[in-house]
Amino acid sequence: MVVKHGELDRALDVVGRLARTHHHVWFACDGVYSMYGDFLPAGFLRDLLAVAPNVRLFIDDAHGMSWAGERGCGHFLSRFPLGDRVVLVTSLAKAFATGGGVVVVQDRRLLETARLVGGPFSFSGPLRPGDLGASIASARIHLSPELAILQAALRDRIAQANALCRTLAIPLVIANEAPIFFIALGRVEAVYLMAERLRDQGFHVNVSGFPAVPASRGGLRIAINAIHSAAQVDALFHAIAEHLPSVLAAVGVTRDEVAEQFEGVLPSFLRAARRSPARCSSSPSATPRRPTRSPSRPTPASIGSTPSCGTRSSAISPTSTRARCGRPSACSTASTRSSSTAGRSATCSSARTTRSSPRRRSPRS
Template identity: 40%
Template sequence: MYHFSVAETHGVVHLAAEDQRLDGRIVTVGGREMVNFSSCGYTGLEMHQGLKDAVAEAVQRYGTQFSTTRAFLSAPQYAEAEAALTTLFGRPAAISASTTMGNLSAIPTLVGPGDAMILDAQVHRSVRMAARLTEAPIRTVPHNSLEVLERRVRELSAEYDRVWFMADGLYSMFGDFSPVGELGDLAERYEKLWLYFDDAHSISWTGRNGRGHVLDRLSPAALEKTVVVGSLNKAFGIAGGVMTFPTDELRHQVFSLGLPMIFSGPVPPPMLAGIVASARLHLSGEVAERQQRVVDRIRFFNREAVGYGLPLLNESESPIRYVVTGRDIESTATLVRRLQESGYFVNAASYPAVPAKRSGLRATITVHQTQDDILGLVQAIAKWLAGGAGQGR
C-alpha cells in the first residue's frame, strides 16, 4: 500500500482522461495534453474505421448488452466470433470476458488433484490468483531459468500425474519474452510437462496473422500439451479475452465448468461484432503492415535510448519498454511526474507489480506515435533521470 500511496501523492496513478474525443496519440489529464505512452493498443486498431463501424452497427441490431450467462444462452454472434478466432489461432478457441477471467476459468478447471504447478517468478498476477484456487502444489522458479525449471520438472514428474509450467509469452512489465522454443523442447522431452501461457501482450502485433509470440514458435508436438490465453482488449482492438486449447475436449471442459464462464457476465454484442471484424482484418493480412510499423518504432526507441545512455532493463523488440530507476518509488514517481509536465504520459512501475529493487518507468510503443514523439520522450527521460543518464549525444 505504501508504494501506491506515494504514487498517488505524486499524481501518477488513478488518473482520468478528460478528452471529449480520442485519436490514439494524445491523452488529456489535469488539463494537460500529453503523448500517450501507456496504451496497450500497440497496433492502433481501436481507431480502425472498420471495427468502429462493426461495433456501431451491432448496437443498433442487438442493443448494448445481452445479459444472460452463457451457461444458459449465448448472444447471437458468439458462435461466429469463436469460429473466427479458432481459424485465426489455428486451434479451438473460447472467448472470456477478459484475460484475467480466462485464467480464472481455465487453470482451476484444467489442473487436477494429481497435478503440480511451476510458476515463473514474473508470471502475471492473474495466473497466480487462479493457481491458488486449485489444490495442486505450487513451486516458483527464477524468471526464465530453464536450468532450474528442468530440475523442478524432473523432481515433480516422479510424484505427480502432470506438471504444469505457467508463464507469460511477453511479460507485461519488463517487456521481455519467454524462451518459448526451449520450453517447447522441454515439453517434448518430459511426458508429464504441460505448458500454460498468458500471452495477452503479444496477440495481434506479432506472429502470423497476429496469433502472437507463443503460437508462432511452438512445434506441433509441444502445442498438443499447451494452453494459450490471450487478450482481445489490447492490440486486437476490441474487448475480452481468448482461451485456446489443443483439443475440442479441453475447450468444452473449460467452457462448461470454468466458474467465470458460468457465473460472470458475457462480452456485449457490440464487442462480439468487433471481434469478428478484427479477426477478419487479421486473416486478410492487412495487419502485417501495422506490425511492421510497431517493430520499426520499437527499434527506433531502442537505438535512441541506447544512444542517450538510458538504463533500459532489456533491449528486446517488444512494444513494452522499461527504464530502471532503482528501488526508490519516490524518485520514480517524481520522474514520471516530470515527464507528464514535459508532455509525455508514461507509467510508474513499483512493487508489487515489479520487484522492489527494479522500480522504473514503463513506456509502450504504438503506431499512433511519431518518431519525433519517441525521440522527445527519450530526450526528456535523459534530461530528468535522477543520477544523470546524459543530456544528449
C-alpha cells in the same frame, strides 16, 4: 510450486522431479512478460516438454496478441508450434483493442472440460453488443493486408526505441522485440519525479512502483504502439535521457546503485540480451542445461492452483486431472468476458470500444 523469474535456470530440474511423482505437470508462464517485455526462449520451452511425456505448457500470451504473428496470432504462436501438450490463453483486451478472452487447444475434449468446470464460463457473462461489434471490426483488420502494415510500422518504432536507449545510455532492463520498455529507476521517488517532469513536457508514461514491483525496483513502463510517430518516440526518449541525471541526483542514488538493484531479475539465459534485442528463435546455447530424463511414474496428487499470469514468476502445477491432450484436431477457441483491467500493450488495430465500470453479474445456470 512457484519458481521465481530470475531463478528459471532450475525450472528443468524442478519439473523433472515433479514429473516422476505426478500424473501431469503444468508449467504456466507468460508468452510475453507484462512488466519487462521479455519472453522465454523457444529452446527452453522445448527442453521443458522433453523432460517427460506428462509435462505440459500453459501459456498466457495476452501481451503478445495482434502485434506479432501471421494475422495477429500472437508472439508465442509465431515462434512455437501449438502441440497436443500446449494450452494457449490470450486476451482481446490489449492489442486486439476490444474485450474478451480466447483459449486455443488441439484437443476438443480438453476444451469441453474447461467449459464445463472452468470458473470464467460459469460466472461471467457474454460480450456486450458494443464489444462484440468492435471485435468484429478488429478481426476484419486482422484478416486484411492492413495488419501487416501496422505490424511493420510497430517493428520500426521498437527498433528505434531500442537504438535510442543504447545511444542515450538509458537504463533499459532488457532490449528485445516486444513493444514494452521498462526504464530502471529504482526508488519510487525517482519514478514519480521522472513521470512528473515528462508530464510537464506533454508525455504521459506509466509508473511502476510498489506493490506492483519490489520497492527498490521501480521504473517507467512504456508501451509503444503503431500510431506513435518516429518524431514522438525520439522526443520521449531524449526527454528521459535529459532528465535522468538530475532525477537520480535529486533522490540520492547513482546509476550503479540502480543497476545493482536489478541484478538477478532475469534468468541467466536472458541476461545476455539486456543490451541487444532478442530474436524470436533461440539457439540451444541460450537455454539452461537439460536434466537427465527419467521415466515418468505418475501417482495421485492434489489439483494445484496457479497464480494469475502476468506476475514475475512461473507456476509449476502438478495435477491429477484426467483430461489428456492425445489427439490433434482443429484449433478450437472459446471467448469469455475478460475481467482484467491491466494496461494495454501496443495497439495494432484501430478498433475501439468505450468501457463502463464493471458490473457484478449473477452466475449463469
